[in-house]
Amino acid sequence: xxxxxxxxxxxxxxxxxxxxxxxxxxxxxxxxxxxxxxxxxxxxxxxxxxxxxxxxxxxxxxxxxxxxxxxxxxxxxxxxxxxxxxxxxxxxxxxxxxxxxxxxxxxxxxxxxxxxxxxxxxxxxxxxxxxxxxxxxxxxxxxxxxxxxxxxxxxxxxxxxxxxxxxxxxxxxxxxxxxxxxxxxxxxxxxxxxx
Amino acid sequence: xxxxxxxxxxxxxxxxxxxxxxxxxxxxxxxxxxxxxxxxxxxxxxxxxxxxxxxxxxxxxxxxxxxxxxxxxxxxxxxxxxxxxxxxxxxxxxxxxxxxxxxxxxxxxxxxxxxxxxxxxxxxxxxxxxxxxxxxxxxxxxxxxxxxxxxxxxxxxxxxxxxxxxxxxxxxxxxxxxxxxxxxxxxxxxxxxxx
DNA sequence: TTTAAATGTTGACAGTGTAAACTTTTCTGT
DNA sequence: ACAGAAAAGTTTACACTGTCAACATTTAAA
Numbered sequence: 001x002x003x004x005x006x007x008x009x010x011x012x013x014x015x016x017x018x019x020x021x022x023x024x025x026x027x028x029x030x031x032x033x034x035x036x037x038x039x040x041x042x043x044x045x046x047x048x049x050x051x052x053x054x055x056x057x058x059x060x061x062x063x064x065x066x067x068x069x070x071x072x073x074x075x076x077x078x079x080x081x082x083x084x085x086x087x088x089x090x091x092x093x094x095x096x097x098x099x100x101x102x103x104x105x106x107x108x109x110x111x112x113x114x115x116x117x118x119x120x121x122x123x124x125x126x127x128x129x130x131x132x133x134x135x136x137x138x139x140x141x142x143x144x145x146x147x148x149x150x151x152x153x154x155x156x157x158x159x160x161x162x163x164x165x166x167x168x169x170x171x172x173x174x175x176x177x178x179x180x181x182x183x184x185x186x187x188x189x190x191x192x193x194x195x
Numbered sequence: 196x197x198x199x200x201x202x203x204x205x206x207x208x209x210x211x212x213x214x215x216x217x218x219x220x221x222x223x224x225x226x227x228x229x230x231x232x233x234x235x236x237x238x239x240x241x242x243x244x245x246x247x248x249x250x251x252x253x254x255x256x257x258x259x260x261x262x263x264x265x266x267x268x269x270x271x272x273x274x275x276x277x278x279x280x281x282x283x284x285x286x287x288x289x290x291x292x293x294x295x296x297x298x299x300x301x302x303x304x305x306x307x308x309x310x311x312x313x314x315x316x317x318x319x320x321x322x323x324x325x326x327x328x329x330x331x332x333x334x335x336x337x338x339x340x341x342x343x344x345x346x347x348x349x350x351x352x353x354x355x356x357x358x359x360x361x362x363x364x365x366x367x368x369x370x371x372x373x374x375x376x377x378x379x380x381x382x383x384x385x386x387x388x389x390x
Numbered sequence: 391t392t393t394a395a396a397t398g399t400t401g402a403c404a405g406t407g408t409a410a411a412c413t414t415t416t417c418t419g420t
Numbered sequence: 421a422c423a424g425a426a427a428a429g430t431t432t433a434c435a436c437t438g439t440c441a442a443c444a445t446t447t448a449a450a
Binding site for chain 3: 033
């Protein structure tokens with residue numbers, strides 16, 4: 001059913017890969033189905049055999065970007081295996097860095113309508129996407145180490161995620177102009193909160 | 196020079212107004228120069244007599260949206276003239292509410308490349324846009340009332356703005372799913388921080 | 391009142407997403 | 421092994437987009 005040697009090898013995978021390449025080369029505005037098809041050496045309607053429409057291809061690319069974003073955060077945790085506080089600070093930095101270095105990715109993972117939800121319920125916070133779970137885990141460890149009242153864990157986790165997310169977007173979108181090291185800025189901000 | 200009764204009255208102004216109408220009706224994806232021109236009852240290239248290109252019209256519309264956003268925040272301040280803490284909480288709520296009620300506006304004020312910068316320097320934080328200055332002022336008043344060390348005012352102000360901004364975007368973009376009242380959520384989060 | 395500038399229109403062009411009809415390759419059931 | 425179905429890709433077509441050049445008309449300036 002889902003075998004892999006047809007006319008063009010695995011075109012589906014190829015479209016996603018070249019989509020990412022195009023995205024990095026021309027940004028979200030220069031992104032088009034037809035260009036991706038051309039990069040794959042295929043007619044401009046071939047993508048429709050694999051994706052319902054442009055949006056669906058973008059959604060798949062977004063999944064790919066989510067994976068590399070999640071792994072950037074996971075790297076931050078691995079950098080300080082025993083220190084949840086430093087994990088959080090490092091994650092904040094990499095969160096910003098990731099979006100600043102590849103601002104096109106931002107449009108794909110946070111701006112497209114194919115949102116990846118974070119569920120907030122009475123009992124806690126869960127997500128379909130690794131990135132948030134990684135962050136959430138470090139937060140939990142930090143709260144335990146700092147003996148924070150469990151009743152406020154949820155609010156505090158959300159607060160930190162919002163804070164990091166907000167600053168990352170402000171910086172990546174150049175709404176926030178800082179003459180100096182952005183890494184220092186976000187570090188100060190997180191230290192400010194965590195102490 | 197800049198008079199106002201030509202062939203079509205003041206087309207420039209009319210384009211911005213109808214641009215906003217179209218935006219509300221069809222969202223950012225359905226937005227096109229030609230549709231705006233049609234709404235003004237004018238040929239599809241007429242806008243080029245007033246704007247260099249599509250981007251420039253969007254930029255002007257964004258300015259308009261910024262004004263109403265700023266005034267939404269100013270209203271929050273006026274609602275609690277003597278209580279900076281409640282001002283901040285109310286601003287957080289209206290920040291979220293504004294973007295949730297009109298998610299299309301979000302693309303225009305925060306996502307377009309015509310970013311409105313917030314300047315962060317050694318001495319303090321300043322912005323060309325009213326919205327941030329309003330927020331910044333309340334924050335300053337709160338810090339004084341709460342006797343917070345002036346050395347950390349800058350970080351704390353940025354922290355709060357980032358937090359509110361981040362949550363507003365997560366909620367408006369439906370990255371954050373909360374079964375309940377979002378206003379309560381952001382209120383809890385801010386109270387959590389301000390206490 | 392003549393002339394220039396400002397404003398608006400028509401027509402064209404390349405690029406876009408997508409649908410329909412068709413062709414070719416591969417898979418499946420007998 | 422073969423017939424037919426399904427999958428994958430192509431061609432053609434269409435409506436829509438932003439933008440440019442050439443032209444027309446109205447208004448302002450000399």
